[in-house]
Amino acid sequence: MIRLEDIEVTFGDFTALHDINVHVKEGQFYTFLGPSGCGKTTTLRTITGFNTPSKGRVYVKGEDITDYPVEKRNIGMVFQNYALFPTMNVYENIAFGMRVQKVNKAELDERVRTMAKKVELNDTQLMRKVAELSGGQQQRVAIARALVTNPSIICLDEPLSNLDAKLRVQLRNELKEMQHNFGITTVYVTHDQEEALTLSDRIAVFNNGRIEQIGTPDEIYSHSATEFVCNFIGDINKLRPQLIHEVNRQSNIKVDPDKANYIRLEQLHVNYKRDGDAVSIPARIVSREYYGLYIKYTIEALGQTLKAIEKNDGAAYFPEGTDVNLSFNPAAVMSY
Amino acid sequence: MKAKLSRFWKDLTPGRALIAVLFVWFIMTCIIVPIVHLLGTIFLADGSFSLEPIHKLMKSKKAMNSLRNSFILGPTLSLSVGIVGIFLVLVTEYFDIKGANILRLGYMTTLLYGGIILVSGYKFIYGSNGFLTNALIRIFPSFNRNWFQGYWAVLFVMTFSCTSNHMIFLRNAMRAVDFQTVEAARNMGANQWTILRRVVLPVLLPSLFAVTILTFITGLSAMSAPLLVGGTQFQTINPMIKTFADSTNSKDLAALLSLVLGMATMVLLYIMTQIEKRGHYMSVSKVKTRIVKQKINNPVVNVIVHILAYVLFAIYVVPVVLIVLFSFTSSKNIATRTLDFGSLSLDNYRYLLSASSNYRPFIVSIVYSVLAAVLISVIIVAACRIIQKRKDTLVAGVLNYSLMIPWLLPTTLVALALMLLYNQHHWYMFNRVLTGTMIIMLIGYVVIKLPFSLRMTKAAFFSLDNALEDASRNLGAKGWYTFRRVVFPAILPTVMAVAALNINSLLGDYDMSAFLYHPINPTLGVKVRSLTEDLTNANSTALTFVYAVLMMIISGIVLFLVYGRGSQDNTQSK
């Protein structure tokens, strides 16, 4: 559906994107993930045409659209701050794209109202000024406006970033559902790894204007290709050489002590039966945080502080100061 | 470099080429060529450049004093207007003051009248024979009649007459304050004063900077106030420029002095541009809440603020009321400041309507001002669009500064420049002689109002969210459609406000008209001047009051058309 080939974007002397290659398949939910300033929004804006690449080509459905102006691309977009037109009401905002296309009145009205229904905006809300809407409503207007012209692709630039946590989760779900219902190819930009993991079919992790890794959420999380990716996605423990030595002493699966070695929190187990290749290390509980769903322990082992997560399965938890055994499978260690 | 060039040719559509040609033509023929030509005639009168005018000025104590006074007035006026202006905005928009709506109307009166009319109004009250002076003398017989003269009088008059920009632009900024930030601050335990100082005022800062610099410039180029109440001890540079500009042989001095002022103005504008570049404090919140008026907690402060607010109200309104009342009396009543309610009559108004030569100037001035304001809007909006799109390019810079050039010279000299150049055929003016035509004054009106209009409109363009335009194009709208449907509606309130201010100030123009008006179409300014010199008509003074009242009415209507409707929109949107 969308193919970016060897894209390079420069702003003056500054090269914002290097060698970006992305292939988005039809109907996919594709996320560009990364910290701010990493180039993910720039890449998105290259697809929509707001940036012109200094090198490389952009293809949509096999057609080279690199030199198409923005207004000819028919790629829907939802902006970070929604960019709703303050001088128009909700109805006119949604109708804008169709007015440009000179859709006849009856059809326009019908499509606006159908779309409004789909995003759960009622008739009174349609006549409101955009400034009178809540954040969630504004987002729905922005999505409706982007979708009403039936684009083949929709791009969303951090659409949840300005919302509070609860609304964010709620809208995230709605977004996923909508994408599912419309079946539209979606490119999504975010710096929030949780959003990326829950929503995406595929994720491209950006750093410093380059793509670090492309993969499914699980590949990105469990098999981070680079140190940057594994650090950026989720919580992680970095293992010190002393601990590595102990691992290598106990297990046949060797870990290279000269590399940077990481292990995810859920891979560490407290007072578990040792099985197979797992290693067991004496440790002590320093503190614990209770999350309901799980308990997060801070543990000291071999002079290093580690974090571990245990499912809250009803068993008694370990009080602070308890001496425990910390076990994990060295195969879960990610080395770079 | 080659890529850049090919890009350039690709970007150069016929439309763009045409608009570029139009702009180059306009700027060259209406601004640069006339002014360069004039400066040439002035400074190279004897065929060579001479430093004589500089010597003359340096030798003159009066000139140096005037120059110094102007540079004293500029900053002090900025300060005093700033204080009063912020107070007005706070009282009408931020604090919960009883009768704020009426107060606001009173404070807005400066938008209705300005210059000579306003200063005369103040003089009517505070002057050596004024209402207040006479009252004070009745109480304190030894009171100095001429107390209202010199620096403090000028500062006083100008402080109250220059708050117009605050009432328009600062007020808008105040309305844009996100009330949640105020609530947040209060939630963190901040008191009212701290909130005001740390939360509200910083948001106003960019607008405050802009209006302060405009005030500074107004102070530098003060004219009617020093002339009427400055007395001999406090004269500023502009009346002197005017005197020299009016005299056939002293134009070099006028040009030189105004270049000094112009340079100072340019430096200030440059500073302002730099400040603007550092960016605006945009509200980051998605869901803004409108400001809820704050009740002043401290009862003593509350009473003081109320009293101050109403004292200011009186200062603003009394001159207007007196001008209106006295327009129904005779010149004799005006001269003696006696108001006899029994003798009020409509005679002056009847006289005015009795002959077309009396009211025709109104029509002429309205037509010219409106046409000029419309033209200015078109030029300025186009220019701002180019400057916005080509930000940081040479084109934007050149366009920006060339439209500012008219600020370098006083109106009289701009008029003269146009007149001296276009009394002959020039190919670039299509071989037309413009002197003696109706169009030359229109050009003059447009040219002198460009700098102010550009300043104000540009700010609106730059505060526009770029994402709006992106969104529109993303939805398939081309540049022109985007501009028409998205950008233009968003800046329209500012464009209208600037147009209204332009109309109101051109309405009473004399400096430009005197040179360029067409014999069969005298303007209001010309008519009023001829009235003041009318010897046989015993009621000429009263008639000037009538003209002042009618001008206020027209200005009022213009403002209502722009703001009456605009504010309705605002209330709906909130």
Place this chain on the structure above:
Amino acid sequence: MKKTLALLLAAAMMLALCACGKTEAPAPAEEAPAAEATEAAPEATEATETLGTGVELTVYTNSGSSGRDAWLTERAAKEGFKVVVLEDGAGAIQQRLIGEAANPIADVVYGLNAIIWNDLISRDILVAYDAPSWASEVSEGLNNADGYYYAIVKQAIVLAYDAAKLSPEEAPKDWPDLWENEAFHGIYRVEEKLTGGTTRNVLAGILCRYLDPNGELGVSEEGWAAIEKFFQYGVVAESETNLYQEMVDETKPTIMGQMWSSGVVQYDNEFGTTSGWAIPEVGVPYAVEGIGLVNGVQNDEAKYAEALRFIEWFGSAEIQGEWAEQFGTMPANEKAAEKADAVQAEICSIPAQDIDWAVVAANIDDWCEKITLEYMQ
């Protein structure tokens, strides 16, 4: 992308320009005669058809206020003239004429004063013409010797004082008394701007007593010292007020100052004052209102003929007499003098000061500039 925008803006600009150039122009032009017609008597319109040549004359003047312009258009229409009068201050008229020199709009100019007339002559803005028949009736020495302008009205520029406060014995006899006699210090008015015609006549009248080719700007040191004292001991006029307003204002010390003769008469009427005036031995400057032809009008035969006809008519004893009756002027035409106000006539019986107007015209701007820069407070 901005193609359409550009085109539209361009179109708007052009449209606006055309609108003012074309639609705008004729509209008032059509209105204007109508407006004048309401003031003019209906028979005048008829008369235009029978009497006039139909050639329109544009007349510039500084003497058009107080309804003079309307009276003139109306009165002239009766004689078949079609005139458009442009009225403004003397300085502004002078500037306009200079500015328009390359393509003059005005055909005839009347009013002004000798200083400006001479300046205009030196700039080649006027064209000399054969003396009209009434020229010989004008008081001696008022007409321009080279035939560039002929006098129609004269104004004596006097030092007027409030006769209620000063007896003729106490009053100053001549301008130098003002600074030489301490009694007058602080009670006479000096103008705050030197652009006015009257003011310049006064200065000319003072400075021409001290002409010295070796002095600065052709004036001796003694002369500059005199001027310095003149301004030093005077009370600077308040903006937008005239002498008589200050005279009747009990709070102001001013009781004397410069005034033109018809002003004395009119202000006395208006303010109920009784004026006295100094009668210097050297005489007083006369501001001579003349009438002249603008250089260029001679190229259009019909206009030239009509302009000459207008001058012949306007300067005649009959019309100047009516003018005097109507507006209280002092006709330069001696045959019309009897129509003038008695007081006015009395003032104008003071002999004219002997002033070389060409020298004054050549120097007055520089003099005023020097005074403004160095002597004014």
